[in-house]
Amino acid sequence: MSEPIKVVVTGAAGQIAYSLLYMIAKGDVFGPNQPLILYLLDIPPMMGVLEGVVMELADCAIPLLHGVIPTDDPVVAFTDVSAAFLVGAMPRKQGMERKDLLSANVKIFKVQGEALDKYARKDVKVLVVGNPANTNALICSKYAPSIPRENFTAMTRLDQNRAQAQIAAKIGVPVGNVNNLIIWGNHSSTQFPDASHAVVQIDSKQLKATEAVKDDNWIRSTFVETVQKRGATVIAARKMSSAMSAAKAASDHMRDWFLGTAPGHFVSMGVVSDGSYGAPKDVVFSFPVTIKNGKWEIVQGLPIDDFATKMLNITGKELEEERLEAIAIIEA
Ligand SMILES: NC(=O)c1ccc[n+]([C@@H]2O[C@H](COP(=O)([O-])OP(=O)(O)OC[C@H]3O[C@@H](n4cnc5c(N)ncnc54)[C@H](O)[C@@H]3O)[C@@H](O)[C@H]2O)c1
Numbered sequence: 139m140s141e142p143i144k145v146v147v148t149g150a151a152g153q154i155a156y157s158l159l160y161m162i163a164k165g166d167v168f169g170p171n172q173p174l175i176l177y178l179l180d181i182p183p184m185m186g187v188l189e190g191v192v193m194e195l196a197d198c199a200i201p202l203l204h205g206v207i208p209t210d211d212p213v214v215a216f217t218d219v220s221a222a223f224l225v226g227a228m229p230r231k232q233g234m235e236r237k238d239l240l241s242a243n244v245k246i247f248k249v250q251g252e253a254l255d256k257y258a259r260k261d262v263k264v265l266v267v268g269n270p271a272n273t274n275a276l277i278c279s280k281y282a283p284s285i286p287r288e289n290f291t292a293m294t295r296l297d298q299n300r301a302q303a304q305i306a307a308k309i310g311v312p313v314g315n316v317n318n319l320i321i322w323g324n325h326s327s328t329q330f331p332d333a334s335h336a337v338v339q340i341d342s343k344q345l346k347a348t349e350a351v352k353d354d355n356w357i358r359s360t361f362v363e364t365v366q367k368r369g370a371t372v373i374a375a376r377k378m379s380s381a382m383s384a385a386k387a388a389s390d391h392m393r394d395w396f397l398g399t400a401p402g403h404f405v406s407m408g409v410v411s412d413g414s415y416g417a418p419k420d421v422v423f424s425f426p427v428t429i430k431n432g433k434w435e436i437v438q439g440l441p442i443d444d445f446a447t448k449m450l451n452i453t454g455k456e457l458e459e460e461r462l463e464a465i466a467i468i469e470a
C-alpha cells in the first residue's frame with residue numbers, strides 16, 4: 139500500500155460534503171489501494187457541526203482513512219495537499235441564477251487561490267464545485283500563479299450525468315450504456331448539453347444516441363432545457379440545492395482526473411480555455427476531455443453545426459461577462 143495522500147474538502151460541514159466525504163474516504167475517488175488523510179475546512183461558526191462529521195467518519199471505520207483534520211485555518215487545510223475539492227460557498231435559493239452568487243462567493247476563491255499558491259503541492263489538482271463554479275475556478279487559478287492553470291477545473295460533471303440519465307431514460311437503457319455526452323461552456327442555464335456525439339450500447343451494438351432517440355426536435359429542445367434547468371428544478375422540489383448527486387459528480391470528476399478515462403470515452407470538465415471550438419480564451423469553459431496519466435486533453439476535431447455554434451457563443455459570452463463582474467467585485 140502506498141503512502142497516504144492529503145486531500146482537502148472545503149465547506150466540509152455542508153450538505154454536499156456530507157455525502158462526498160464518505161465517497162472519498164472509502165476509495166471511490168483515488169482507488170482501493172490509496173490511503174488518505176482528509177483535511178476538512180469550514181468557517182469558525184461551523185466547527186461544532188464539523189466535530190459531528192469527524193465523529194461520523196471515525197464511526198464509519200474505513201481502513202483507507204488514515205486521518206481526519208478539521209480546521210478553520212486555510213494554512214492547515216491546504217499545506218501539501220494533492221487534491222482539493224473546493225465546495226465551501228453559499229448555495230443559491232429558488233428564483234436565483236448561479237451567477238447571482240458571484241458577489242457572495244468569488245472572494246472566497248481569491249483567498250483560497252492565494253492559500254493554495256503558498257501551501258499546496260505544485261501538482262495539486264483543484265476541483266471547484268462552489269457556484270458560480272467556472273468563474274470561481276478562473277479566479278482561484280489567477281491568484282495561484284505558481285500552480286499550472288491546467289490544475290484548476292470546474293465541475294460540469296453533474297450536468298453530464300444528468301444528460302446521460304435523460305438520454306438513457308428516453309431510450310430505455312441503463313445509464314451506464316450511454317457515453318460521450320458533452321456539456322459545453324458554463325455550469326449555468328446557458329450551458330449546452332450536446333447529445334450529437336453521444337453513443338449508446340443496445341444489445342451489444344453501439345449506436346449514435348441521435349439514431350437511438352430518433353427525435354432531433356426533442357434533443358434540441360426538451361433535452362437541452364431539462365438539463366439546463368435541472369438544478370433549479372431540484373431546488374424547487376427539495377428547497378435546497380442538489381447534494382447527493384453533486385457529491386457523486388465531484389467524485390466522478392476527480393476519479394477520472396486521477397485514474398484516467400476509458401479508451402474511446404470522453405468526459406466534460408470546466409478548464410481554462412485555449413480557444414478551442416471558438417470558445418473565448420481565458421475563461422473556464424467546459425469541454426469534452428480525455429485523461430491519461432493525470433493530464434487532461436481537449437478532444438479536438440468534433441464537427442460543430444450551426445445550432446451548436448450558436449449555443450457555444452451564448453454560453454461563452456456569459457462567461458466573459460461573469461469574468462468582468464468577478465474582477466470588478468474583487469477590485470472594489
Ligand atoms: N458545480 C455544481 O454542479 C454544483 C452542484 C451543487 C452545488 N453546487 C454549489 O456548491 C456549493 C456548496 O453547496 P452545499 O449545498 O454544500 O452548501 P451548504 O450551505 O450546505 O454548505 C456550504 C458550506 O460551506 C461553508 N463555507 C462558507 N464559506 C466558506 C469558506 N470561506 N471556507 C470554507 N467553508 C466555507 C459553509 O459554512 C457551509 O458549511 C454552493 O455554492 C452550491 O451552489 C455546485
Ligand SMILES: O=C(O)C[C@H](O)C(=O)O
Nearest residue numbers: 230236269369370379380
Ligand atoms: O443549481 C444549483 O444552484 C446547484 C447546482 O449548481 C446544481 O446544478 O444542482
